[in-house]
Amino acid sequence: MEKVELLMTQMVETLDDKYILELFEKIPKGKRLRAKLILKIAGLSEDAYKLAAIVELIHAASLLHDDVIDDAMLRRGQESINSIFGDKTSIMLGDILYSTGFAALTALPQNVAFKVSNAVALLSAGELLDVELSKKFNDNEEQYIDMIYKKTASLIEASSASAAMLGGKNVEIYEIYGKNLGLAFQVIDDILDITQDSDKLGKPSLHDFKEGKTTLPYLYLYKRIDADEKKKLLSLFKKDLDEDDRMWIKNRMKETCSLDDSMEYARKLGGEALESIKDEKNDHLSDIITQMIYRDF
Amino acid sequence: MEKVELLMTQMVETLDDKYILELFEKIPKGKRLRAKLILKIAGLSEDAYKLAAIVELIHAASLLHDDVIDDAMLRRGQESINSIFGDKTSIMLGDILYSTGFAALTALPQNVAFKVSNAVALLSAGELLDVELSKKFNDNEEQYIDMIYKKTASLIEASSASAAMLGGKNVEIYEIYGKNLGLAFQVIDDILDITQDSDKLGKPSLHDFKEGKTTLPYLYLYKRIDADEKKKLLSLFKKDLDEDDRMWIKNRMKETCSLDDSMEYARKLGGEALESIKDEKNDHLSDIITQMIYRDF
Numbered sequence: 001m002e003k004v005e006l007l008m009t010q011m012v013e014t015l016d017d018k019y020i021l022e023l024f025e026k027i028p029k030g031k032r033l034r035a036k037l038i039l040k041i042a043g044l045s046e047d048a049y050k051l052a053a054i055v056e057l058i059h060a061a062s063l064l065h066d067d068v069i070d071d072a073m074l075r076r077g078q079e080s081i082n083s084i085f086g087d088k089t090s091i092m093l094g095d096i097l098y099s100t101g102f103a104a105l106t107a108l109p110q111n112v113a114f115k116v117s118n119a120v121a122l123l124s125a126g127e128l129l130d131v132e133l134s135k136k137f138n139d140n141e142e143q144y145i146d147m148i149y150k151k152t153a154s155l156i157e158a159s160s161a162s163a164a165m166l167g168g169k170n171v172e173i174y175e176i177y178g179k180n181l182g183l184a185f186q187v188i189d190d191i192l193d194i195t196q197d198s199d200k201l202g203k204p205s206l207h208d209f210k211e212g213k214t215t216l217p218y219l220y221l222y223k224r225i226d227a228d229e230k231k232k233l234l235s236l237f238k239k240d241l242d243e244d245d246r247m248w249i250k251n252r253m254k255e256t257c258s259l260d261d262s263m264e265y266a267r268k269l270g271g272e273a274l275e276s277i278k279d280e281k282n283d284h285l286s287d288i289i290t291q292m293i294y295r296d297f
Numbered sequence: 298m299e300k301v302e303l304l305m306t307q308m309v310e311t312l313d314d315k316y317i318l319e320l321f322e323k324i325p326k327g328k329r330l331r332a333k334l335i336l337k338i339a340g341l342s343e344d345a346y347k348l349a350a351i352v353e354l355i356h357a358a359s360l361l362h363d364d365v366i367d368d369a370m371l372r373r374g375q376e377s378i379n380s381i382f383g384d385k386t387s388i389m390l391g392d393i394l395y396s397t398g399f400a401a402l403t404a405l406p407q408n409v410a411f412k413v414s415n416a417v418a419l420l421s422a423g424e425l426l427d428v429e430l431s432k433k434f435n436d437n438e439e440q441y442i443d444m445i446y447k448k449t450a451s452l453i454e455a456s457s458a459s460a461a462m463l464g465g466k467n468v469e470i471y472e473i474y475g476k477n478l479g480l481a482f483q484v485i486d487d488i489l490d491i492t493q494d495s496d497k498l499g500k501p502s503l504h505d506f507k508e509g510k511t512t513l514p515y516l517y518l519y520k521r522i523d524a525d526e527k528k529k530l531l532s533l534f535k536k537d538l539d540e541d542d543r544m545w546i547k548n549r550m551k552e553t554c555s556l557d558d559s560m561e562y563a564r565k566l567g568g569e570a571l572e573s574i575k576d577e578k579n580d581h582l583s584d585i586i587t588q589m590i591y592r593d594f
Contacts, residue, residue, distance in 0.1 A: 015422050019429065065392060069385050088366050088428050091388060095362060095395070095421035102399045103414040106407055113410070117400040124392035125312050131385050132316065 004035045007053035011104050015096065023085065023093050027060055028078040033185070033292070034059055034159045040284040041163035041174060047108055048166050054108075055116065055159050057101040062123055062155075064094035069131060070211055112162040119158030126150025134212030137237050141219050145183070152189075153182025173276045177285065180273035185292055187266040190215035191259060194250065196296065206246055212238050216265060220258035221249075266293055301332045304350035308401050312393065320382065320390050324357055325375040330482070330589070331356055331456045337581040338460035338471060344405060345463050351405075352413065352456050354398035359420055359452075361391035366428060367508055409459040416455030423447025431509030434534050438516050442480070449486075450479025470573045474582065477570035482589055484563040487512035488556060491547065493593065503543055509535050513562060517555035518546075563590055 012024045035052035042048035064081055066072070068090050073083040082090040098120070105113045129147045138144065160178025164171045193208045194217055208215050214222070214237075222233060229252070236245050253259045270289045277285055309321045332349035339345035361378055363369070365387050370380040379387040395417070402410045426444045435441065457475025461468045490505045491514055505512050511519070511534075519530060526549070533542050550556045567586045574582050 015418060017422055017426075020422060020425065062392075065388055068388060087384075089425065091362055091365060092421055092425040092428060095359075095391075096418060096425065098392070098395060099414055099417035099421055102402075103411060103418050105399075106403070106410040106414055110403055110407075113403040114400060117396055117403055120396035121312060121393060121400050124389055124396055125314055125317060128317065128386065128389040128393065129314075131389060 001032055001035065003049050004032065004039075004052045004056060005029075007049055008057055011053060011057060011100050012097070014103075015100065020093070020096060023081065023089065024097070026084070027064070027081060027093075028076040030056075030059070030063075030076065032056060033288075034156060037156070037178070037181075037285075037288060038159050038163040040282065040288070041160060041169065042167035045166065047112075048163065050104065051108060051112065051116075051159075051162060051166060054101045054104050055155065057097045057104075058116070058120055059155060061094040061097035061101065062120075062127070064090045064097070066127065068094075069127060109165065112165050115158045115162045115165070116155075119154040122150045122154035123152075126152070126154065130213070133214075136212075137222075137234055138214045139219060139222055141216070144214070144216065144219060148183060148186040148190075149179070152186040153179050156182030156185065169280070173280070176276035177273045180269045180276070181289060181292065184266040184269035184273065184289070187216055187262060187269065188293060188295065191217060191262050191266070192296070194253065195259065206241060206249065209236070209249070210238060210240065216262040217253050217258045220261055221253050221256055224256040224258060225252065298329055298332065300346050301329065301336075301349045301353060302326075304346055305354055308350060308354060308397050309394070311400075312397065317390070317393060320378065320386065321394070323381070324361070324378060324390075325373040327353075327356070327360075327373065329353060330585075331453060334453070334475070334478075334582075334585060335456050335460040337579065337585070338457060338466065339464035342463065344409075345460065347401065348405060348409065348413075348456075348459060348463060351398045351401050352452065354394045354401075355413070355417055356452060358391040358394035358398065359417075359424070361387045361394070363424065365391075366424060369504075406462065409462050412455045412459045412462070413452075416451040419447045419451035420449075423449070423451065427510070430511075433509075434519075434531055435511045436516060436519050438513070441511070441513065441516060445480060445483040445487075446476070449483040450476050453479030453482065466577070470577070473573035474570045477566045477573070478586060478589065481563040481566035481570065481586070484513055484559060484566065485590060485592065488514060488559050488563070489593070491550065492556065503538060503546065506533070506546070507535060507537065513559040514550050514555045517558055518550050518553055521553040521555060522549065 009021070009024070012021055034055045038052040038055060039048055042051065063075065067075055067080045067082050068087045072080050074080060081093060102117060105116055126147055126149070129143075130151055133143060133147055157175055157178035160181070161171050161175040164174035190208060193215070194206060197205055209218065222230060225233065233249070236249070241249075270293050273289055274286055306318070306321070309318055331352045335349040335352060336345055339348065360372065364372055364377045364379050365384045369377050371377060377387075378390060399414060402413055423444055423446070426440075427448055430440060430444055454472055454475035457478070458468050458472040461471035487505060490512070491503060494502055506515065519527060522530065530546070533546070538546075567590050570586055571583055
């Protein structure tokens with residue numbers, strides 16, 4: 001992964017701007033899931049390393065804008081760029097990383113460049129949909145799945161498919177693998193927002209609900225409670241919750257199996273991902289699914 | 298130009314999202330300088346129309362983010378997208394137009410795709426530099442020119458150069474033409490912010506100074522006034538100006554030839570642009586320079 005980090009830095013260095021490089025180095029590094037995925041599928045070619053670095057730059061750009069949209073002060077337990085330098089700097093740094101990634105992408109094969117850039121268009125459309133859905137209590141599961149497909153799964157799907165292109169593998173099955181991995185990843189993230197404490201998350205617990213996001217466990221819960229409880233849940237939407245409210249939400253989610261069934265939904269997606277690549281005999285890809293589902297942060 | 302508008306809409310329609318299309322149609326249409334330039338240089342090929350539409354999408358995206366950064370409520374006399382739908386929607390719509398443009402760009406020759414995407418990286422770096430320079434009273438002319446080169450000229454330079462690539466023309470001379478045209482364009486814009494009334498501008502007059510931008514006329518003025526007046530000018534920096542303050546700034550700029558010399562600077566850039574393409578015998582390109590310099594909004 002060191003080579004990917006180095007390439008990312010080199011791409012940013014092409015701008016020949018010390019301040020930008022300094023800002024870039026302050027961005028909390030992530031799990032680099034997309035880069036690992038690309039290298040495991042495409043193999044360790046120069047183009048694969050480049051693609052991995054580009055996709056991680058693009059992903060970092062999307063998180064910079066995401067944190068502005070969500071008014072997030074923390075990212076992976078560290079202060080977010082917007083909390084240190086303000087929204088304006090975050091927006092611009094995001095644009096810089098996006099366009100640096102796109103410029104580097106033009107050196108890769110045309111089908112790879114299209115796949116990745118098209119996914120970014122979907123990703124941005126997904127962010128916009130997320131903002132729209134968060135304006136009121138969304139109780140539509142289909143819209144939630146469409147939104148997380150665009151917002152999270154599209155870039156993981158494109159990473160997987162474009163890595164298959166570079167590695168000369170069957171693109172279609174890797175596309176299915178990536179899409180299901182991406183959807184499962186987001187569902188797990190949404191579950192962890194509820195089940196984990198804020199220390200582990202590196203951000204406040206139950207933050208999604210405060211931000212107007214009714215993720216899968218909320219959608220299940222809402223369907224499974226009576227009119228009075230529905231009214232109570234709606235009254236807490238987007239509010240600062242006290243400890244009693246938090247406990248009530250978490251307990252009712254446990255009692256109604258809303259958390260278990262969300263977990264089961266993610267596991268099913270993981271199973272579909274594994275099914276699609278079962279003939280590829282690549283243990284790393286099964287490990288990625290397992291680690292992603294059974295993670296606790 | 299109708300064909301360019303149609304192509305832009307079609308590119309946005311690939312996302313298959315009614316709300317996005319609706320937002321897109323609410324963006325005030327501009328002068329389409331970059332599209333005209335591309336068609337005049339590359340000729341009316343399918344690729345030239347595509348490039349023109351892509352560059353205008355990218356330019357529109359940059360303005361959406363620009364208006365968020367500048368807290369601009371008006372754009373070309375109409376309400377800006379951020380003033381109607383809020384900053385979050387503007388940021389996301391900008392990302393959507395950027396990435397849709399980049400995805401379409403992958404269908405064009407690799408050298409064209411690189412030139413344009415690299416310019417967007419410079420453009421974003423220029424926006425960031427603009428934000429940084431605006432934090433205090435910048436009296437450094439070199440930094441101002443570097444900033445407007447990146448922020449405004451780089452995409453016009455890339456439009457001109459990549460159109461020359463498509464049209465099989467001498468790329469180098471069109472690059473020089475585009476760069477000087479772009480620099481002159483921004484200097485003229487900065488002059489008009491001072492000389493024109495708000496009706497004509499479609500935004501408040503002397504808005505730049507309020508936003509912390511010491512454009513060329515301010516840089517000249519600051520150099521040409523004595524210590525007491527320097528102090529007065531600094532005291533007005535970023536403040537809401539009353540009519541007396543406005544008149545004082547404008548009059549002192551006239552008396553010190555700061556406006557005339559800024560105009561002369563733009564004319565000189567225009568002359569360099571014309572010089573570089575003098576053997577191309579393309580009257581349209583001379584007309585673009587003339588119209589751009591002698592415009593009043």
